[in-house]
Amino acid sequence: MRTNIVILTGAGISAESGLGTFRDEGGLWAQHAIEDVATPEGFSRNPTLVHNFYNARRKQASAAQPNAAHLALAKLEQELNGDLMIVTQNVDALHEKAGSRNVLHMHGALERALCNECGHRWEAPTEMWPDDPCPRCGALATRPDVVWFGEIPYGMKAISDALASADVFAAIGTSGEVYPAANFVAEADGLGAHTVELNLAPSSGAAHFGEVVLGAASETVPAWVNHELTRNRA
Numbered sequence: 697m698r699t700n701i702v703i704l705t706g707a708g709i710s711a712e713s714g715l716g717t718f719r720d721e722g723g724l725w726a727q728h729a730i731e732d733v734a735t736p737e738g739f740s741r742n743p744t745l746v747h748n749f750y751n752a753r754r755k756q757a758s759a760a761q762p763n764a765a766h767l768a769l770a771k772l773e774q775e776l777n778g779d780l781m782i783v784t785q786n787v788d789a790l791h792e793k794a795g796s797r798n799v800l801h802m803h804g805a806l807e808r809a810l811c812n813e814c815g816h817r818w819e820a821p822t823e824m825w826p827d828d829p830c831p832r833c834g835a836l837a838t839r840p841d842v843v844w845f846g847e848i849p850y851g852m853k854a855i856s857d858a859l860a861s862a863d864v865f866a867a868i869g870t871s872g873e874v875y876p877a878a879n880f881v882a883e884a885d886g887l888g889a890h891t892v893e894l895n896l897a898p899s900s901g902a903a904h905f906g907e908v909v910l911g912a913a914s915e916t917v918p919a920w921v922n923h924e925l926t927r928n929r930a
């Protein structure tokens with residue numbers, strides 16, 4: 697039976713690979729205010745500080761390894777009879793490192809650079825600085841290609857299209873507090889998809905899910921993937 701699956705992943709899936717978020721105490725984020733390092737205004741005020749922050753995150757992310765949850769999702773994509781899209785809120789490349797191919801980075805990626813002047817994108821070097829010229833237009837307007845608070849996430853049309861043909865929607869390790877991602881479950885549910893949340897603790901959107909599985913992603917995700925593949929082959 698063909699099954700189309702859309703999976704939203706958040707910080708919870710990368711936490712077990714050692715990558716922290718702004719909700720954690722300690723770590724990179726604890727040293728900075730969100731408005732200083734994750735808003736366009738903060739970048740205008742102090743681009744060196746913001747580049748420093750993302751340079752450190754890029755270095756940390758490039759050393760991180762995918763965990764059992766990332767690997768299970770890559771296996772699901774390979775073995776599924778149907779379409780699978782991973783929509784991730786994460787800016788690390790752990791899904792790709794695990795072997796997933798259809799990954800949409802709705803909040804951008806640490807591995808990419810963006811020119812604020814002409815919109816050109818390229819592969820980010822290990823370290824980026826305000827005086828790096830854009831390789832296309834030469835402007836000194838280089839920024840990390842990540843979506844900051846107050847900016848519009850990437851790929852919303854592609855995500856809507858995927859949700860419209862989804863039989864199953866799963867949200868993994870996401871707080872359900874960041875919009876528009878928090879609305880995806882309502883959208884999928886309204887279109888008749890089975891909805892499942894896999895999370896450490898129930899999210900604020902847990903009531904909207906048909907099924908909630910609690911536990912560490914490295915344990916719950918491989919079990920869920922096996923379950924989906926068994927149903928898919930039946």
Ligand SMILES: [Zn+2]
Binds near residue numbers: 811830
């Ligand atoms: Zn440019």
